[in-house]
Amino acid sequence: MKFLISIITIAVISFIAGLYLPWWSIAVVSFMIALLIHQRPLASFIAGFAGIFVLWMIIASFINTANNSILANRIGEMLGIGQNPVLLIFITALIGGLVAGFAALSASYLRRD
Amino acid sequence: MRLLPFCFSSLITILLVFILNRPVGNKIPMPLGSFLSPQTGFWQNAEDTAFSYDLNIALSQLKAPAKVYLDERLVPHVFAQNDEDLYFIQGYLHAKFRLFQMDLQTKAAEGRVSEIAGVAAIDYDKAQRRLGMKYAAENTLKEIEKDADAFSRYSAYTNGVNAYISTLTHNRLPIEYKILNFKPEQWTNLRTTLLLKMMAQMLSSGTERDLANTNLRAILTLPQFNLLYPQVPDSLVPIVPKGTIFPRPMHGYKIPSDADSVYFLNNHSVAVNDPYPQDRDNGSNNWVVAGTKTASGAPILCNDPHLELSLPSIWYEMQLTTPSSNVYGVTLPGSPFVIIGFNENIAWGVTNSQRDVKDYYAIKFKDAEKGEYWFENEWKPAQQRIEEIKVKDQLPVYDTVSYTVFGPVMYDAAYADTVTHQSALAVKWTAHHTGDEGNTFYKLNHAASYNEYVEAIKTFECPGQNFVFASKSGDIAIWQQGKFPDRWPGQGQFIMPGADSSYMWQGYIPQLENPHALNPNRGFLESANQRPVDGTYPYFIPGTYITPRGVAIEHFLSQMNSVTLQDMMQLQNNYYNILASDMLPVFLQHTDESALTPEAKKYLGLIKQWNYDAGPASVGQTIYQCWLDSLQKSIWADELGKAGPLTPIPEEQTLMELLKSDTTVLGFVDNKLTPVIETLTDRVSDALNSAARELEKADKEGRLQWSEFKDPAVYHLLKNNMLSFARTHLPVGGAGNTINAIKKSHGPSWRMVVQLTAATEAFGVYPGGQSGNPGSRFYDNGVDTWAQGKYYQLWMMKADEEKDRRVKWIMNFNKG
Numbered sequence: 008m009k010f011l012i013s014i015i016t017i018a019v020i021s022f023i024a025g026l027y028l029p030w031w032s033i034a035v036v037s038f039m040i041a042l043l044i045h046q047r048p049l050a051s052f053i054a055g056f057a058g059i060f061v062l063w064m065i066i067a068s069f070i071n072t073a074n075n076s077i078l079a080n081r082i083g084e085m086l087g088i089g090q091n092p093v094l095l096i097f098i099t100a101l102i103g104g105l106v107a108g109f110a111a112l113s114a115s116y117l118r119r120d
Numbered sequence: 121m122r123l124l125p126f127c128f129s130s131l132i133t134i135l136l137v138f139i140l141n142r143p144v145g146n147k148i149p150m151p152l153g154s155f156l157s158p159q160t161g162f163w164q165n166a167e168d169t170a171f172s173y174d175l176n177i178a179l180s181q182l183k184a185p186a187k188v189y190l191d192e193r194l195v196p197h198v199f200a201q202n203d204e205d206l207y208f209i210q211g212y213l214h215a216k217f218r219l220f221q222m223d224l225q226t227k228a229a230e231g232r233v234s235e236i237a238g239v240a241a242i243d244y245d246k247a248q249r250r251l252g253m254k255y256a257a258e259n260t261l262k263e264i265e266k267d268a269d270a271f272s273r274y275s276a277y278t279n280g281v282n283a284y285i286s287t288l289t290h291n292r293l294p295i296e297y298k299i300l301n302f303k304p305e306q307w308t309n310l311r312t313t314l315l316l317k318m319m320a321q322m323l324s325s326g327t328e329r330d331l332a333n334t335n336l337r338a339i340l341t342l343p344q345f346n347l348l349y350p351q352v353p354d355s356l357v358p359i360v361p362k363g364t365i366f367p368r369p370m371h372g373y374k375i376p377s378d379a380d381s382v383y384f385l386n387n388h389s390v391a392v393n394d395p396y397p398q399d400r401d402n403g404s405n406n407w408v409v410a411g412t413k414t415a416s417g418a419p420i421l422c423n424d425p426h427l428e429l430s431l432p433s434i435w436y437e438m439q440l441t442t443p444s445s446n447v448y449g450v451t452l453p454g455s456p457f458v459i460i461g462f463n464e465n466i467a468w469g470v471t472n473s474q475r476d477v478k479d480y481y482a483i484k485f486k487d488a489e490k491g492e493y494w495f496e497n498e499w500k501p502a503q504q505r506i507e508e509i510k511v512k513d514q515l516p517v518y519d520t521v522s523y524t525v526f527g528p529v530m531y532d533a534a535y536a537d538t539v540t541h542q543s544a545l546a547v548k549w550t551a552h553h554t555g556d557e558g559n560t561f562y563k564l565n566h567a568a569s570y571n572e573y574v575e576a577i578k579t580f581e582c583p584g585q586n587f588v589f590a591s592k593s594g595d596i597a598i599w600q601q602g603k604f605p606d607r608w609p610g611q612g613q614f615i616m617p618g619a620d621s622s623y624m625w626q627g628y629i630p631q632l633e634n635p636h637a638l639n640p641n642r643g644f645l646e647s648a649n650q651r652p653v654d655g656t657y658p659y660f661i662p663g664t665y666i667t668p669r670g671v672a673i674e675h676f677l678s679q680m681n682s683v684t685l686q687d688m689m690q691l692q693n694n695y696y697n698i699l700a701s702d703m704l705p706v707f708l709q710h711t712d713e714s715a716l717t718p719e720a721k722k723y724l725g726l727i728k729q730w731n732y733d734a735g736p737a738s739v740g741q742t743i744y745q746c747w748l749d750s751l752q753k754s755i756w757a758d759e760l761g762k763a764g765p766l767t768p769i770p771e772e773q774t775l776m777e778l779l780k781s782d783t784t785v786l787g788f789v790d791n792k793l794t795p796v797i798e799t800l801t802d803r804v805s806d807a808l809n810s811a812a813r814e815l816e817k818a819d820k821e822g823r824l825q826w827s828e829f830k831d832p833a834v835y836h837l838l839k840n841n842m843l844s845f846a847r848t849h850l851p852v853g854g855a856g857n858t859i860n861a862i863k864k865s866h867g868p869s870w871r872m873v874v875q876l877t878a879a880t881e882a883f884g885v886y887p888g889g890q891s892g893n894p895g896s897r898f899y900d901n902g903v904d905t906w907a908q909g910k911y912y913q914l915w916m917m918k919a920d921e922e923k924d925r926r927v928k929w930i931m932n933f934n935k936g
Contacts, residue, residue, distance in 0.1 A: 025159035031137045033157075038133075048125070066158035074166035078295075078895030082162050084844030085299075086148075099156045099163070102140065106153070109133040116126035 010054055013044045017058030017107065022066075033059050037107035041114035048115045055111025060104030067096045143301055150299045154290075165295040165895040173929035178936030181208060181279050188213070188931035189917060194890035194898045196931075197439040197917040204276040206442050207456040209933055211280025211307070214436060218453035218892040219285070220294040221432050223304050224837060226311040226454060229318035230254050231509065236300055238512040246519050246535055247396055249507040252528040253321065256552045257313040264309065264556045273562065274309045277456040281307035295894060296838070315454035316558060320551040322427070324583035324602075326398025327664045328476040331390055331545075334614045335763040338389040344786060347778070348770040352655045353667045354777045355702075357674045359586060359598060359652040360635045361642065369633060369658045375608045376622040383617065384610060389763065390545075395536065397766070399866055401856045402427055403666055404471035405692070406588040407646035407673055408596040410639065415682040418877040419590035422688050423460055423469025424868035426861050429834040431845060431900060433888030435459075435870050439917060440565065447565040448882070448916050450870050457561035460872060462882060464916075465568040466591045467874040471647045473584030473600050476662040478549040479611075479625075481526045481618030485544055490522045490532065493544075496620050500525075526618060527552055546618060548625065550603050554581040570595045570638065577601045578631050586647035592876045598645045599636040600652045604629045607660045629659050646673045648859075667773045668857040672698040676859075685881060688873045693909035694859040695735040700744050703776045704730070707747065707804055710783070715805040720812035723747075735853035736827035745829075745855070746814050748772065751807035755785060758792050772857065826853050833865050834887050834903060836894070845894045847887075847903045860909075871911065883911035 017040045024032040037055040046054065071079050071092050079092035088094050140153030155161040173190050184201035186209055191197065196213050200206035214222060227233060231248030233241035264270050285304055297303060337345055376383065404425040411417045427434055435450035440458060449461015460469050485502075486492040492499040502522035509517045522529045524546045532544035556579075563576030564587075573589045577599055580587075584602025589595070605612070605625040616623040635652040637645055648669035651661070675698060676691055708728070716724060723743050730740025756769045770778075778785045783800040790797050815824065823829045832852050836845035854862035861867050872884040887906040891898035905912065915926060922930075 022159070025157070030154045030157035030160050031141060034133055034137055063158050067163050070158060070163045070166050070168075073168040073170070074895060075169050075897070077169075077897060077899075078162065078166035081844045081894050085842070099158060102152065102156050106133065106136050106140065109129055109136060113126055113129040113133050116122045116129055119122050 009044055009046060010050055013040060013046065013051070013054035013111075014058045014061070016040050016044070017055060017111070018062040021059060021107070022062055031106070033103055033107045034110040037110040038114045041111035042118060045118050046115060048112055048119065051115035052108045052112040056104040056108030059107035060100045063103040064096055064100040067099050071096060150301050155298055160291045162295055162298060162895070164291040165298075165893055167891075167893060167896040169897050171896075173931065175931040176934070177932070178934040179208075179283055180936045181276075181283060182933055182935045185935060186933040187922075188933065189922065189927045190929040190931070191915060191917075191926045192928050193437075193901070193912060195437045195439070195915075197441070197915075199441045199919055202442060203273055205933070206440055207273050207277040208280035208283070210438065210440065210451065210456050211277040212284045212933075213438070214451070214453040215281040215284035215307070217890060218432055218436055219304055220296040221837060221892055222281070222307075222311075222315070222454040224296075225318055226314045229257070229314040229321070231507070234509050234511040234517070236302055236512060239514060242509060242511060242517055244396060245509045246507075247530075249505075249509070249519060250521050250528055250530045250535060251321070251325070251547065252521070252523075252549070252552055253314065253317050255505070255523075255528065256320070256549075256554075257310055257317045259553050260313045260316065260556065261310050263554070264313070264558075267556065267559075270556050270559055270562070271309075273456060274312055274558070277312065278307045278309050294892065299842075312455050312558070315452065317551060319452070320554075320557075320583045322398055322402055322583075323472045323585075324475070324477050324551060325549070326394070326402065327472075327474050328478045328612070328662070329664065329768060330478075330480045330612065330615055331394060332763070332767050335389045335767060336760070337614055339759065339762050342384060347786060348774060350774060351660075351662065352651060353665075353771075353773055355671060355773065356651055356654065356667055357671050358635075358650060358654050359600060359645070359647040359670070360637050361640050362654050364637065364653075366653070366657050367633065369606075369630075371606060371608075373606060373608045373626040378622075379608075379610070383614065383623070390615065394766075399428060401666065401861065401863060401866055402472060403474065403649035403669075403861070405646070405648045405669060405673060405859060405861070406469040406471045406586065407644060407677060408588050408590045408598070409677065409680075409683050409688070410596045410643040411594050413643040413681055413683050414875070415684045416875060416877050418592070418875055419594060419596050420683060420685065420688055420873065420875045421462075421467040421469060421588060421590040421596075422692060422873050423471070423588065424692050424871045425460065425470065426867050427869040429865050429867060429869060429887055431834055431836045431847065431888050431894075432892035433869065433886050435886050435888070437884070437886075437890065437914075439915075441919070445566045446916070448914055449872070450884075450886070455558060457558060458565050459561055460870065461565075462874045462876075462880060463565060463567070464880070465593075466564075466573060466589065467876060467880075467882075468564055468567075468573065468590075469588045469872065470585040471588075472649055473586060473602055473652065474649050474663040474665045475584045475602060475604055476612060476664070477551070477582060477584065477602070477604060478547060480530070480545045480547055480615045481524070481623065482615055483524055483526075483529055483532075483544040483546045483618045485522070485532070488533070490520060490529070490544075493522070493524055494619055495525060502529075524618070525621075526624070545615065550582040550605075554603070555579055557581065569593065570597055573597070574599070586652070588645065588647065590874075590876055592878070595639055596645055597636065597638040598647060600634050600647075601631075602634070604634070604659075604661065607662075609660045611660065613662055633659075642678065644677045646670060646677060648673055666856070667771070668699040669859055669861060672696060672859050685873055685875050685883065689871075689883065689909070689911055691859060692868070692871050692873070695733050695738070695853050697732045697734045697741060697744070697855060697858050699772060699776060699857045700734075700741075701732045703748070703772070703779075704732075704744060706776065706779045707751075707808075710801045710804040711808060712801050712805045715802075715809075717809050717812060719816050720805075720808045723812050723815055724808060733853075734826060734855050734858050736825065736851050738826040738853060739824050741826040741853065741855065742818070742824055742829045743811070743815060746811035747808050750811045750814075751804060754791070754803055754807055755788050759788060827851050830864060832862055832867075834900075835865055847900055850903070850907050852907050868906075871906070872914075873911065880916060882914040882916070884914050885911045
């Protein structure tokens with residue numbers, strides 16, 4: 008339960024923060040939530056990772072579908088992965104997830120005895 | 121707290137954020153974290169294909185409410201109550217759809233690319249500053265500021281651009297800013313004049329070859345030079361119909377007494393050459409057919425300006441309406457007004473004059489400080505501008521540019537230090553001192569008659585343009601308009617001595633004597649960058665003219681009657697290679713089949729069946745081009761190669777004319793590097809043999825058809841650095857000499873056909889789209905239409921047509 012609540016809270020608050028703050032607010036939010044909702048390190052990492060991975064994946068997929076993959080194809084070519092929107096969405100989500108996961112992991116270690 | 125794991129994990133987090141928040145390198149200059157974040161990065165530029173452009177906005181700068189109707193191609197139809205609101209909204213829309221392009225182009229004009237691109241662009245920036253681009257823009261701005269009405273229009277435009285920029289948040293920045301990691305800068309009136317100077321540079325800076333000519337003179341005699349680079353080509357069909365009587369001029373000039381002994385005899389070469397030459401085919405076609413020759417009885421005007429093709433396009437289509445004017449056409453993002461278009465009474469178009477309006481003078485500085493130079497028997501102080509070039513991630517670079525009585529010193533020991541023999545070279549260019557060029561377009565937008573058109577263009581100075589005109593009252597006309605020096609014969613073809621005033625320009629050709637024609641009996645007028653007049657024109661007017669397209673247009677138009685809009689669209693898309701039709705028979709006559717390889721014989725058989733069509737599927741055009749290139753190289757390289765690698769070889773046209781009268785081409789056919797004397801037959805046959813090797817290779821790669829061989833593309837403004845934003849492998853044919861003059865990435869940047877019937881019928885297309893956003897479906901939606909030679913109907917909307925189904929979105933601009 009705690010685990011699910013962490014994920015959802017991280018995703019929702021990061022989304023709101025992202026409207027006003029730079030991209031790295033996801034690290035701050037994950038860290039704070041992991042501090043508030045204390046879990047074991049592995050669980051914290053996964054919650055942080057999953058919260059942002061899912062959030063960024065959903066936003067990017069939503070945008071990409073509405074855009075008919077026009078830009079994702081061009082950016083994919085530019086980044087050398089070819090016209091592969093699915094892979095580009097995955098990379099996007101993975102990068103966000105890693106940052107948030109490690110931020111949450113740090114918070115878990117901070118509170119752990 | 122578990123200290124060690126905490127520290128370790130925190131370190132990883134901070135390191136990750138740090139790395140992702142920094143530019144990765146030159147290849148990927150953007151911080152990846154921000155770029156990938158779907159809330160701030162590139163995903164935000166991926167526009168919903170069903171995006172609504174509807175807008176309600178209140179702005180304090182507006183005087184009255186205004187409306188913008190966007191049609192299905194995203195062309196805005198602007199309805200404002202007064203000029204200032206109109207140009208404010210034009211600026212707002214240019215910024216909204218084309219901000220990066222305006223920002224980049226004016227920075228490039230000013231010589232500030234290093235701020236974005238780093239050290240690689242320093243030399244380019246120096247060239248721009250030494251050419252005096254900003255100096256020229258400042259001078260024009262001073263003229264604008266003297267005219268209160270003009271000043272208010274430019275200021276309204278600037279305010280409109282800035283009103284949009286001030287609404288921008290990071291996530292809404294154009295994607296190029298996110299990739300290159302910089303921010304847009306506020307617009308100013310100076311930036312608008314910089315954009316106008318960019319056009320002047322594009323169209324009138326590369327139309328002289330003084331440096332190359334000086335190098336050529338070091339290896340060619342004057343008669344040879346004049347035959348290889350003739351002023352009036354034999355096959356010229358001038359803009360002003362032959363037989364026109366020109367008034368005898370009152371030349372005020374005095375030829376320098378030492379011209380023959382010093383200037384024309386000069387055999388010094390200069391090692392410097394323009395490091396950033398403009399494309400010599402920055403040309404265009406325009407023509408106009410009178411009602412006597414059209415099916416409808418109304419004049420038809422056509423224009424297709426040939427420029428570097430880019431995404432976003434250099435053009436942005438608009439309709440601009442106030443109670444006192446209503447005009448439709450293409451605009452230049454960065455400048456107010458419609459540049460090429462039509463209103464309810466007239467239509468106009470432009471092509472480049474190709475006239476030489478830029479000369480070099482040899483300057484002797486007193487010392488390395490460049491503070492004084494020798495002029496009229498004394499050391500004269502030079503004005504100096506210290507140019508600070510800011511460089512991305514580096515300390516700024518400084519460059520001192522000295523201004524002489526002639527103009528800025530472009531080349532000296534500190535720049536392009538390969539200068540030999542000459543201490544320094546100052547540049548005199550008409551673009552340095554002009555009035556308000558934009559005002560001509562403002563007046564054309566409002567003009568209703570021939571007289572108002574003449575009134576509008578007569579103050580236009582640089583770059584010289586062929587303004588073609590037609591009116592609903594039935595007039596057709598063309599004027600080559602610009603401010604052109606009245607040169608003595610030969611003046612300014614080579615670098616001139618700058619030690620005194622004797623070689624300076626002594627006056628200008630009176631505006632009324634600029635080449636022009638009105639309502640000729642033959643019922644049509646055309647221009648295609650050829651010399652505007654035949655040899656009877658009483659002025660010396662050097663330039664980099666292009667002859668063949670004019671010959672082709674004249675050839676077709678003179679045969680046509682009951683001309684329709686469709687005929688004109690077909691003519692704009694015509695691929696007939698008229699020059700090849702003169703040249704190939706000469707080649708065939710001088711081909712010795714027994715000297716050919718089996719491959720060469722195969723291609724000879726193929727090209728014999730060629731109908732001179734240079735369309736996308738043409739194999740003949742590919743063979744011809746390879747054969748010609750190979751022959752030109754073998755004829756000219758041994759001698760002219762000595763003048764330097766960038767020396768322009770004689771025109772294809774000139775070669776054809778020479779070959780028809782002299783099969784030794786003044787002795788150039790013989791290869792001076794071999795003991796035997798080669799004949800034209802040897803050369804032509806050998807050229808086909810070596811062309812055949814290249815053609816075999818192309819054939820193996822499946823590239824024998826002309827469009828495959830040429831592989832045309834429309835690149836993004838960032839060129840090879842952003843290939844994924846380009847449109848490549850376009851199935852189009854054409855060559856610089858065909859009417860449809862598509863080259864590798866250069867050609868008809870806008871095609872327009874306007875019939876001036878009571879209700880104007882107009883068609884147009886450009887290879888791009890109205891949106892500059894690569895994430896929009898309107899980024900490149902016109903490219904395929906253009907490539908197929910098709911057109912869109914241009915809709916001159918009326919104020920009461922708000923409910924028309926073509927209106928897709930409405931923007932309400934309210935007074936705030």
